[in-house]
Amino acid sequence: IAYLLTHPSSICAFLKMACQGLAKGETTNTLKAESESLKAKLEEERAKLHDVELHQVAEKIDALGQFVMKTRRTLKGHGNKVLCMDWCRDKRRIVSSSQDGKVIVWDAYTTNKEHAVTMPCTWVMACAYAPSGCAVACGGLDNKCSVYPLSLDKNENLAAKKKSVAMHTNYLSSCSFTNSDMQILTSSGDGTCALWDVESGQLLQSFHGHSADVLSLDLAPSETGNTFVSGGCDKKANVWDMRSGQNVQSFETHESDINNVKYYPSGDAFATGSDDATCRLYDLRADREVAIYSKDSIIFGASSVDFSLSGRLLFAGYNDYTINVWDVLKGTRVAILFGHENRVSTVRVSPDGTAFCSGSWDNTLRIWA
Amino acid sequence: MHSYMVSKMSSKMVGSNNLAHARRMVQQLRVEASIERIKVSKASADLMRYCGENAKYDPLLTGIPASENPFKDKKPCIIL
Numbered sequence: 231i232a233y234l235l236t237h238p239s240s241i242c243a244f245l246k247m248a249c250q251g252l253a254k255g256e257t258t259n260t261l262k263a264e265s266e267s268l269k270a271k272l273e274e275e276r277a278k279l280h281d282v283e284l285h286q287v288a289e290k291i292d293a294l295g296q297f298v299m300k301t302r303r304t305l306k307g308h309g310n311k312v313l314c315m316d317w318c319r320d321k322r323r324i325v326s327s328s329q330d331g332k333v334i335v336w337d338a339y340t341t342n343k344e345h346a347v348t349m350p351c352t353w354v355m356a357c358a359y360a361p362s363g364c365a366v367a368c369g370g371l372d373n374k375c376s377v378y379p380l381s382l383d384k385n386e387n388l389a390a391k392k393k394s395v396a397m398h399t400n401y402l403s404s405c406s407f408t409n410s411d412m413q414i415l416t417s418s419g420d421g422t423c424a425l426w427d428v429e430s431g432q433l434l435q436s437f438h439g440h441s442a443d444v445l446s447l448d449l450a451p452s453e454t455g456n457t458f459v460s461g462g463c464d465k466k467a468n469v470w471d472m473r474s475g476q477n478v479q480s481f482e483t484h485e486s487d488i489n490n491v492k493y494y495p496s497g498d499a500f501a502t503g504s505d506d507a508t509c510r511l512y513d514l515r516a517d518r519e520v521a522i523y524s525k526d527s528i529i530f531g532a533s534s535v536d537f538s539l540s541g542r543l544l545f546a547g548y549n550d551y552t553i554n555v556w557d558v559l560k561g562t563r564v565a566i567l568f569g570h571e572n573r574v575s576t577v578r579v580s581p582d583g584t585a586f587c588s589g590s591w592d593n594t595l596r597i598w599a
Numbered sequence: 600m601h602s603y604m605v606s607k608m609s610s611k612m613v614g615s616n617n618l619a620h621a622r623r624m625v626q627q628l629r630v631e632a633s634i635e636r637i638k639v640s641k642a643s644a645d646l647m648r649y650c651g652e653n654a655k656y657d658p659l660l661t662g663i664p665a666s667e668n669p670f671k672d673k674k675p676c677i678i679l
Contacts, residue, residue: 261625265625269628271632272628291651299659479634498645515636520643538657599671
């Protein structure tokens with residue numbers, strides 16, 4: 231104490247440490263050492279439970295037969311790359327967004343365009359249908375997520391009723407309504423995710439932990455509770471508790487950006503698509519990667535993934551213009567689908583599982599079944 | 600991947616305090632280290648069981664006839 235009283239700069243340093251509530255002797259070095267030891271312990275704990283591989287357990291089930299999947303509809307109308315799409319819960323309508331700044335709502339059965347909105351920015355990277363089917367959300371280079379109520383009157387100017395909900399400090403990469411039209415979850419190039427109240431535009435919770443752009447998020451199926459998974463340019467996939475904002479699990483095995491994340495239908499696992507040309511499956515209760523979907527011949531990034539209804543099939547869109555269909559359990563490829571004339575940017579299975587839709591940089595969307 | 604459209608955020612958090620950052624890392628790792636885990640064999644069995652139970656409800660897996668799939672073309676009618 232005598233030393234501190236005679237050396238004012240030390241008092242400042244001491245008070246600063248005290249204010250940060252440090253345990254005695256805690257320094258950056260001791261914390262770093264503890265950090266390393268915790269990481270080692272995590273790896274050790276995970277390794278102990280790694281008694282077998284998923285594809286080995288799956289050897290005893292029958293292989294899947296030949297798959298015949300064809301393009302059943304082609305949706306033409308965007309003037310530039312299709313970046314995102316989402317299905318309406320009515321299983322027939324689709325919303326899509328494009329680099330051309332347009333957001334279009336389609337009837338996928340008839341291929342008719344039902345609504346079109348011109349956004350004030352180009353590169354509309356994210357779009358989502360509201361659970362009620364009465365609104366769509368979208369955003370991109372404007373750093374915002376806006377909600378447009380869909381009018382029954384086709385002549386009405388949708389842009390007039392636009393509501394700005396989310397504000398980020400960099401591009402909006404992904405958005406999703408939660409179980410109702412009332413809340414939206416967003417991810418951004420600013421490295422964060424956020425939960426917003428649609429009516430007031432208020433920020434309800436923010437999620438910090440990624441160290442680079444977050445490119446994708448997916449909400450856990452409703453039965454499994456309030457969590458979501460995100461993936462980004464830091465090669466990490468993080469699982470979050472929506473209420474507390476806490477990052478509860480983190481996975482870092484990809485070798486490059488994670489472009490897309492999607493939950494397995496039971497909520498016990500999720501899949502990722504990455505620029506490292508692989509897709510991977512992570513089991514949440516085993517807390518580790520349990521499958522890699524890759525081939526030496528696949529060298530282009532996977533941009534988007536989605537599961538069939540039972541979780542047995544994984545549809546993945548790639549930057550080499552193809553869609554690969556994987557047997558999730560056995561880890562083998564069961565089909566490769568050609569048709570798009572440029573990168574596939576988005577792939578989503580319909581709510582009743584009868585078809586899936588792909589969007590591409592060739593400006594079109596295709597429905598496959 | 601996105602360098603063609605926007606520049607990515609710098610990987611260093613602007614203005615980060617090294618000490619505060621280190622504390623957050625440790626706290627985060629403590630949370631992650633404390634979760635309960637199950638064996639991969641059990642997790643795999645559960646994933647397989649889910650697939651098995653739901654396979655019959657999966658139209659893309661089982662293939663449903665054109666008459667039941669709104670996207671598949673029905674046989675064209677010939678008007679005589």
